[in-house]
Amino acid sequence: MRAVEPPGSRIELRVRYAETDQMGRAHHMEYLAWFELGRTELLRSAGVAYAEIEKRGVMLPVAAVEVGYFKGASYDELVGIQTWVSEVRSRTVTFSYVATRAADAQVLATGTTRLVCTDSRGKPIRIPEDVVEVLRALAAAAPTDAPDA
Amino acid sequence: MRAVEPPGSRIELRVRYAETDQMGRAHHMEYLAWFELGRTELLRSAGVAYAEIEKRGVMLPVAAVEVGYFKGASYDELVGIQTWVSEVRSRTVTFSYVATRAADAQVLATGTTRLVCTDSRGKPIRIPEDVVEVLRALAAAAPTDAPDA
Amino acid sequence: MRAVEPPGSRIELRVRYAETDQMGRAHHMEYLAWFELGRTELLRSAGVAYAEIEKRGVMLPVAAVEVGYFKGASYDELVGIQTWVSEVRSRTVTFSYVATRAADAQVLATGTTRLVCTDSRGKPIRIPEDVVEVLRALAAAAPTDAPDA
Amino acid sequence: MRAVEPPGSRIELRVRYAETDQMGRAHHMEYLAWFELGRTELLRSAGVAYAEIEKRGVMLPVAAVEVGYFKGASYDELVGIQTWVSEVRSRTVTFSYVATRAADAQVLATGTTRLVCTDSRGKPIRIPEDVVEVLRALAAAAPTDAPDA
Numbered sequence: 001m002r003a004v005e006p007p008g009s010r011i012e013l014r015v016r017y018a019e020t021d022q023m024g025r026a027h028h029m030e031y032l033a034w035f036e037l038g039r040t041e042l043l044r045s046a047g048v049a050y051a052e053i054e055k056r057g058v059m060l061p062v063a064a065v066e067v068g069y070f071k072g073a074s075y076d077e078l079v080g081i082q083t084w085v086s087e088v089r090s091r092t093v094t095f096s097y098v099a100t101r102a103a104d105a106q107v108l109a110t111g112t113t114r115l116v117c118t119d120s121r122g123k124p125i126r127i128p129e130d131v132v133e134v135l136r137a138l139a140a141a142a143p144t145d146a147p148d149a
Numbered sequence: 150m151r152a153v154e155p156p157g158s159r160i161e162l163r164v165r166y167a168e169t170d171q172m173g174r175a176h177h178m179e180y181l182a183w184f185e186l187g188r189t190e191l192l193r194s195a196g197v198a199y200a201e202i203e204k205r206g207v208m209l210p211v212a213a214v215e216v217g218y219f220k221g222a223s224y225d226e227l228v229g230i231q232t233w234v235s236e237v238r239s240r241t242v243t244f245s246y247v248a249t250r251a252a253d254a255q256v257l258a259t260g261t262t263r264l265v266c267t268d269s270r271g272k273p274i275r276i277p278e279d280v281v282e283v284l285r286a287l288a289a290a291a292p293t294d295a296p297d298a
Numbered sequence: 299m300r301a302v303e304p305p306g307s308r309i310e311l312r313v314r315y316a317e318t319d320q321m322g323r324a325h326h327m328e329y330l331a332w333f334e335l336g337r338t339e340l341l342r343s344a345g346v347a348y349a350e351i352e353k354r355g356v357m358l359p360v361a362a363v364e365v366g367y368f369k370g371a372s373y374d375e376l377v378g379i380q381t382w383v384s385e386v387r388s389r390t391v392t393f394s395y396v397a398t399r400a401a402d403a404q405v406l407a408t409g410t411t412r413l414v415c416t417d418s419r420g421k422p423i424r425i426p427e428d429v430v431e432v433l434r435a436l437a438a439a440a441p442t443d444a445p446d447a
Numbered sequence: 448m449r450a451v452e453p454p455g456s457r458i459e460l461r462v463r464y465a466e467t468d469q470m471g472r473a474h475h476m477e478y479l480a481w482f483e484l485g486r487t488e489l490l491r492s493a494g495v496a497y498a499e500i501e502k503r504g505v506m507l508p509v510a511a512v513e514v515g516y517f518k519g520a521s522y523d524e525l526v527g528i529q530t531w532v533s534e535v536r537s538r539t540v541t542f543s544y545v546a547t548r549a550a551d552a553q554v555l556a557t558g559t560t561r562l563v564c565t566d567s568r569g570k571p572i573r574i575p576e577d578v579v580e581v582l583r584a585l586a587a588a589a590p591t592d593a594p595d596a
Contacts, residue, residue: 017487017497018325018480022203022318022373028211029316032178033465040464040523050464051523054171061221062177068213072271075320076487076498122221166338166348167331167474171467171522178465182316189315189374199315200374224469225338225349320501326509330476352469359519360475366511370569420519 008084008142009042012102015073025072026079031109032065035097038083039113042095046134058128060115063092067111071101078102085138090126092116093135096142157233157291158191161251164222174221175228180258181214184246187232188262191244195283207277209264212241216260220250227251234287239275241265242284245291306382306440307340310400313371323370324377329407330363333395336381337411340393344432356426358413361390365409369399376400383436388424390414391433394440455531455589456489459549462520472519473526478556479512482544485530486560489542493581505575507562510539514558518548525549532585537573539563540582543589 013034021027043050053060073079080100087094093115099108117127127135162183170176192199202209222228229249236243242264248257266276276284311332319325341348351358371377378398385392391413397406415425425433460481468474490497500507520526527547534541540562546555564574574582 014484014487016480017319017483018327020320021315022320022322023208023210024320025210027316028214029178029181032181033463036464037461040461049523051521059172061172061174062218064215064217065177066213066215069211072210074498076496163335163338165331166334166468167476169469170464171469171471173469176465182314185315186312189312198374200372223349225347321506321508323508326512327476327479330479357470359470359472360516362513362515363475364511364513367509370508 008082008138009038009045010080010082011038011041012078012080013037015075015077015079017075020075023072025074028067028069031067031069031099031111032113034079034081034099035083035095035111035113038081038097039095042083042085042138043134046138048131048134053128053131056128057120058125058131059118059120059122060093061118061122062113063116064114065111067109069109071106071108073099073101073108079108080105084142085135086112086142087114088127088132088135088139090132091124093127157231157287158187158194159229159231160187160190161227161229162186164224164226164228166224169224172221174223177216177218180216180218180248180260181262183228183230183248184232184244184260184262187230187246188244191232191234191287192283195287197280197283202277202280205277206269207274207280208267208269208271209242210267210271211262212265213263214260215262216258218258220255220257222248222250222257228257229254233291234284235261235291236263237276237281237284237288239281240273242276306380306436307336307343308378308380309336309339310376310378311335313373313375313377315373318373321370323372326365326367329365329367329397329409330411332377332379332397333381333393333409333411336379336395337393340381340383340436341432344436346429346432351426351429354426355418356423356429357416357418357420358391359416359420360411361414362412363409365407367407369404369406371397371399371406377406378403382440383433384410384440385412386425386430386433386437388430389422391425455529455585456485456492457527457529458485458488459525459527460484462522462524462526464522467522470519472521475514475516478514478516478546478558479560481526481528481546482530482542482558482560485528485544486542489530489532489585490581493585495578495581500575500578503575504567505572505578506565506567506569507540508565508569509560510563511561512558514556516556518553518555520546520548520555526555527552531589532582533559533589534561535574535579535582535586537579538571540574 019030086096168179231247235245317328380396384394466477529545533543
């Protein structure tokens with residue numbers, strides 16, 4: 001399987017020694033941290049700093065994750081994380097990801113995370129208008145034939 | 150939503166300070182480490198030490214995860230992880246989990262992880278006969294009406 | 299080297315798979331999370347809930363750590379963490395730790411962490427009187443010949 | 448305190464959301480993972496791939512760490528890690544680090560880690576000649592007035 005390159009943000013990171021486990025590959029939980037980096041950068045590329053959203057008292061906790069793992073990532077390997085917005089609703093937004101080995105574009109994992117918008121006490125609220133507009137623009141730019149996680 | 154208590158293993162752990170994030174709750178990736186603890190203990194309760202399986206050159210890397218998050222877990226809270234086997238095939242096994250807040254049995258998250266059996270080089274193989282028998286016994290003991298993740 | 303058992307709190311934990319690295323041992327950074335668990339329990343045993351201290355707007359960030367590592371900890375091994383208070387000053391408190399393999403009491407690591415008391419904006423303040431009294435009582439109970447980290 | 452810039456490798460990384468804790472800063476244990484990234488890059492800049500050393504059956508586990516923390520690092524902040532070799536012996540090597548906030552070069556933390564060379568079973572051995580030569584050249588390039596951790 002070759003990596004798709006849908007519109008969106010692509011970051012690269014190196015697998016940290018601390019991220020490996022005794023199987024000699026990055027532990028499967030680390031991909032969730034990598035995906036989080038991916039959506040931070042996707043939002044930044046669209047002019048939205050997630051840190052600023054939180055300062056307004058608006059939180060986006062993760063409500064659901066799905067990840068499929070195809071190949072392992074080794075210590076010190078360069079990994080690409082492609083991130084795009086796959087669905088926007090009034091109170092939730094879903095990001096999709098493909099993690100690839102940079103050296104040969106092999107797909108390591110695909111995933112989605114659904115975030116729900118809440119106030120600072122955890123009560124679900126509508127995504128602020130200026131943020132939802134950016135998310136909808138990002139979703140419109142994403143491919144309709146993106147691979148499901 | 151009240152926690153179900155299907156047959157299987159239940160462990161308790163305290164949320165570590167290092168596991169919290171700036172939202173003041175355990176980061177969503179930590180649940181994958183907790184689920185891993187849960188399946189280690191479920192296997193131990195059935196007489197199987199996962200560490201011993203690996204010493205035979207048999208690996209069980211995670212091929213897919215799904216988690217739904219309902220409530221956050223705070224620093225120092227006791228969290229229960231209920232684990233059971235929900236599906237066994239010749240080369241894969243799926244574990245299911247419910248994480249609850251021990252104080253009031255509220256469901257924090259539910260999840261599943263599908264593991265694939267491989268040799269030490271990552272090639273998929275059949276689960277060894279003695280292990281698959283234990284997994285099938287565990288699956289038979291699990292409820293048919295367990296909640297989906 | 300045999301484990302010392304100074305007065306203080308002792309907890310046990312199992313090494314998580316996610317905590318191992320490709321050397322097949324718990325990654326050295328994990329000991330800092332274990333030590334944090336140790337001091338949470340030491341404080342609890344003395345009637346102080348660290349979570350409650352923070353709710354009063356009093357923080358205890360870590361200002362310095364020292365760890366010496368002697369043996370590795372394997373996946374699923376039981377590890378004991380012995381924790382005691384080794385120094386109390388008006389604005390700082392130092393905790394000391396010995397991590398041992400529970401099976402044979404071999405010392406895995408020793409360490410110290412110095413915490414500084416701050417308000418919620420990070421400004422150093424005196425440790426609240428009721429807390430400092432508990433810390434001084436814990437320090438008085440600790441051995442004078444405890445091993446240095 | 449202003450950051451020193453001794454010869455050596457400097458990397459930059461962004462604080463991950465998953466690395467923050469409920470104090471709203473990167474958890475103190477994360478610096479050990481960052482330092483590890485720093486020494487991987489320092490070695491790479493000198494033509495040594497740590498991953499290759501391990502493939503020869505030579506391990507460099509951490510025997511001791513010391514870190515002093517001066518300021519917190521916030522989510523999404525750029526952090527610089529300056530790394531150099533501060534001491535080389537036949538069986539051990541010590542790396543030193545300064546972590547700075549990239550925006551204003553304020554020192555966040557300083558630290559050292561002493562690594563001991565072992566074979567694949569954990570027995571201390573001499574650092575291989577080709578590696579020790581590189582480490583000595585790096586140490587010679589480091590400043591004699593570098594700040595102690």
